[in-house]
Amino acid sequence: MSATRTYLAQMTFSAILAVSPASARADSFGIPRPDPPGTRTRVEFGAFILDVSNINSADQTFTADVGLVLRWHDPRLVTPGGAVKVVNRTDVWNPDLYVLNQRNVTLLLPDVVDVNPDGIILYRQRFSGQFSNRIHVGDFPFDSHRFHVRFVSGRYSMDELEFVNDVFKDRTGVTEKPLVVDWVITSWRAHEEAFTEGMLSFARPSFSVEFTAARRAGFFVMKLLLPLGLVVFMSWVVFWLDPERVDAQVGMAATAILTLIAYRFTFDSLLPPVSYLTRVDHFISGSTALVFLSLLQVVITGTLVSRNRIPDARRLDRWSRAVFPALFALLTWWSFFA
Template identity: 35%
Template sequence: MLNSVALAAPQKPDAADACTIPAEIHRDPPIQGGAPVNVELGILLIDLSEIDDGDQTFRVDVVVRLRWRDPRLGAKVRGGSFADCRLELKDVWNPDIRPLNVRTQHRVLGEALRVDASGTVVYERHVQATFASRFHLREFPFDVQSLRIQLASFSYGRGQVRIVPHAFDEVAGREISVAGWRMLDEHPDAGVGPIKVGPKQFTRVDHVLLVAREPGYFLWNFVLPLGFIVLMAWSVFWLDPKAWGPQIGIATASAFTLVAFLIALRSRLPPVPYLTRLDELILFSTILVFVALAQVVVTSRFAETDRLELARRLDAYGRWIYIGALGMVVYMTLVR
């Protein structure tokens, strides 16, 4: 009689161990053939809620997605899938990617981790956080800013982990809730180069939010009133130098009004150590107002010393030189 031989099928983990991962698996990276682990990183912008150009920070609401493959978690290797398991990030090996420029402790609104039958791990985290970014404000209030979310892994070098930018399948709208700004574009930037810490190098990827300031608020509330003050000073050139009293009154009133306006305006301008376009407009407008005051002092002196015709000629030339200089200032600071 032939002996029957029963072939042993792969044993599946029992219910208690089906979702248990050995310590060596979540401790060591799944490096195969000496190649680094490719970690796909995608960021979905939900909202940009705050931009502070004084502190040079911005606050965002984003979903961060990481995807990598760990063959040790595949169904063929384990004899079972993790599809029905509730796993956390600490239960599996992960690339430990962290933000570099986060300013405050971020708020986690939700997270999820999935492992499919092939061992592909997908981790998503919904966070709100404030990030620091370098602002370039020379073109203020017509500036465009590149707000960067900088991400890197300091636990694994370039030979172990390589971060690869990956776009979300879902696309959020371009509308943002922060007032006075509009979104132009967002894209990953993998060309920033690695971070060097001593002899080690770590992969870094930036996610760039390109935003443009809407200048309407500054034009209506600051530039227009400033223009009225400068034009008020211009009116002294149209008064007869014989009436030097009203001329001096208008010129000094313009100067005092300008000083009070600048005191109120200063708290609304970004505190930077260089001149912005609006700063240049304010500076040259101030010069024009005080030039008008100086002109009145000179012509009033001429009028008192029987040189009235000379004073009138100075006013006749000055009124067109003044308005021409104002036009040039406006063009150089606001139009160019």
């Protein structure tokens, strides 16, 4: 028995999934299902995401603690008048469950089951660690994402096993106040479904707990977007200065550009380290272009003044007072609302 367990522990993920339906009628240690062929074994489940401590968009992972409880009936283990027994999970038939999207997960509870005298078996476990999840932050910082933890039976087909969330509905859900304070959980659901992949010879029964989390954008608005907007507004002061004061206009425009460049070094650490552009990247690039256009406008008005075309320079300033705010408003709408 110990040699068999050692061998199975060393089996690769691909080898486990390659089990055929015929051989799936017994578990990893040769224990047949408690129900006869042609009927499905019913396994009640409850899964609760106890905490979410980190969401890492660069690694495409989130860190969480997940509690799991399973319940099924095995009439072969009925012992009238007996006591509850605690045995190793592998010593009885079990649904051979694993976490599909685990990245670096630790089991915090002993891998045992409670065998009741009426044949009811209870399995409790707590999983803690990283889970893989697709996280596309293109809408940063106003993005929201759906996260999930999926449990899959490694050996049984849909005709042999079913997961049901009836008895443990009160033990299924997601914490309302996770440790990751820069996200808020807006909704969750638990559901059962068939898991199919190209490498599988048949569909596996599975269930998952999903939750949707939205990023708290207030911090980024106050620390990033509002100061950046003020720098852009500062660059427009040149439109209200006398065009004959070319030195003052050039000095103000240059100050705005230098402030923007210095500020970009400080807020680069606030942006998610991804290889594609987000909405805030578009906003930053557009704001930078508007500040440089303000400097270009100063150069043009200075040239007009040097050629004694002061009325044209004043007319250009009046035109810029309306056009630049309109362009900024259009940029804001396109970056965050389009």
